[in-house]
Amino acid sequence: MITTDRNFFPEVSGKDDDPVLREIANLSIACFPEFGRGLSGNRSVSYTGSGLKRIAGELSGINYPDELSSIFSDTVFLKEENATGAYHPVLQAVGDEKSVTRKDSPSGRKVFDVERIRRDFPILSEKVNNGQKLVWLDNAATTQKPESVIERISRFYLHENSNVHRGAHELAARSTDAYEEARQKVAAFLTAPSASDIVFVRGTTEGINLVAQSYVKPRLETGDEIILSILEHHANIVPWQQVCAETGALIRVIPADDSGQLILSEYRKLFNRRTRFVSVTHVSNALGTVTPVGEMIGIAHHHGVKTLIDAAQSVAHIPVDVQELDADFLVFSGHKIFGPTGIGVVYGKKELLDSAVPYQGGGNMIADVTFGKTRYRPAPARFEAGTGNIAGAVGLGAALDYVEKTGIHEISRYEHELLVYAMDQFKRISGLHLIGNAADRTSVLSFVMDGYDVSEIGHYLSRHGIAVRAGHHCAQPALRRYGLEATVRPSLAFYNTFEEIDCLVKTLLRLRQY
Incomplete structure (x- = not known):
């Protein structure tokens, strides 16, 4: 039998109990024996489902089950040339949807069509630097926006614009409905128990500051301790330093091993009778490490300590379920998940939000005001002083609709394939050193290259239309753990x-030749 290419189909690995998936993987190799060796010339080959079955059967001697024919009945395999002259097989469904679920497939697996997705993002067709095609690889800094998000924000300003909650007219009702519907979408996306557990803020940074000032600070005394990790973004360090400076509390730091993963045995040792709070990242913005936040939350709860999860770099890439995690607080930014800037989310358990004291005052948050005292409204309103980013919240709701329609599990699988491929291709570049090789990682590659300053690499890539980040990524303690001040990301x-990965590698190889 022809061997399955488990590098190209990593999700099939270990699933030999699913004969259809196994045969699909084998089928790809049967039809494309040249895959991985690179081809010259310019050609594209496609086969129908029946043709695939026949050809694969002739090549391998396999009698494919009848249901395989129905799975492939409206699909084609395409062999597409990439920028380096190598070919990648792509399973593409015929139809209008971005991904199609085969109801006759035992796994219900979806087919991922990246070209259709790209057509939904207008800026990906942009030309830069005198006609260079834009290659956007700076997604950890911000993501691009699908046309549906742009149109939804425009529609809000064209047809719904008004302040929320306190108007008796039609536009106020439309605006309020759109704003609160977005809150419900966020709650559903995170699997939160209630929309009232969702607070809108400007972004992850403001969300962390809100929790630090409103919930944690009033509970701190001199000598109390807050646990952070070495992998944190500055936004999850500086607010806690400010709180500690005001209260006399101390910061304890979870170390990371050489792979970039947090050391849980050392984390456990940090807890004592003075530990009051834990705030950690879900995915490192500098290394891409996925930290074991579920286990870390459980350890903290065992000691009676509440937690905050910085999910800025995770929600767009991997499933996040706050109830499954048993998260106390979780924060993220809209612009990191294909939504607009200036909007973010704090999720908090109801009893924790209700016990927190607002650190900003103004309209919208109050139940009653006299010059003697103010009574605040219940959460989430008590934390949303003044006029919020209404259009931003509506745009975030549209972005979550897009992600939900595409499927976060499908997104995660596809991005993992990209990541594995990129890491493998980087091995071709002499003197390139990847920073962090944790077993569990996503979306981010961080590297340095012998003989080149990171800013030099970043500028060279930019001249060829490739957008990456070069610097410390607002994570200086994390990079200094590995003896670095900056990387290319x-x-x-x-x-x-x-x-696009081939284009990146080809450009780095060209730079290396200079």
Whole structure:
């Protein structure tokens, strides 16, 4: 039998109990024996489902089950040339949907069509630097926006614009409905128990500050301790330093091993009778490490300590379920998940939000005001002083609709394939050193290259249309753990392609030749 290419189909590995998936993987190799060796010339080959079955059967001697024919009945395999002249097989469904679920497939697996997705993002067709095609690999800094998000924000300003909650007219009702519907979408996306557990803020940074000032600070005394990790973004360090400076509390730090993963045995040792709070990242913005936050939350709860999860770099790439995690607080930014800037989310358990004291005052948050005292409204309103980013919240709701429609599990699988491919291709570049190789990682690649300053690499890539981040990524303690002040950071999203990775590698190889 022809061997399955488990590098290209990593999700099939270990699933030999699913004969259809196994045969699909084998089928790809049967039809494309040249895959991985690179081809010259310019050609594209496609086969119908019946043709695939026949050809694969002739090549391998396999009698494919009848249901395989129905799975492939309206699909084609395409062999597409990439920027380096190599070919990648792509299973593409015929139809209008971005992904199609085969109801006759035992796994219900979806087919991921990145080219259709790319057409939904207008800026990906942008030309830069005198006609260069834009290759956007700076997704950890911000993501691009699908047309549906842009149109939804425009529609809000064209037809719904008004302040929320306190108007008796039609536009106020429309605006309020749209704003609160967005809150419900966020709650559903995170699997939160209630929309009232969702507070809108400007972004992750403001969300962390809100929790630090409103919930944690009033509970701190001199000598109390807050646990952070070495992998944190500055936004999850500086607010806690400020709180500690005001209260006399101390920060304890979870170390990371050489791979970039947090050391849980050392984390456990940090707890004592003075530990009051834990705030950690879900995904490192500098290394791409996925930290074991579920286990870390459980350890903290065992000691009676509440937690905050910085999910800025995770929600767009992997499933996040606050109830499954048993998260106390979780924060993220809209612009990191294909939504607009200036909008973010704090999720908090109801009893924790209700016990927190607002650190900003103004309209919208109050139940009653006299010059003697103010009574605050229940959460989430008590934390949303003044006029919020209403259009931003509506745009975030549209972005979550897009992600939900595409499927976060499908996004995660596809991005993992991209990440594995990129890491493998980087081995071709002499003197390139990837920083962090944790077993559990996503979306981010961080590297340095012998003989080149990171800013030099970043500028060279930019001249060729490739957008990456070069610097300390607002994570100086994390990089200094590995003896570095800066790295080059390509970061992936579901609209990136294997061809774009080939373009990145080809450009780095060209730089290396100078």
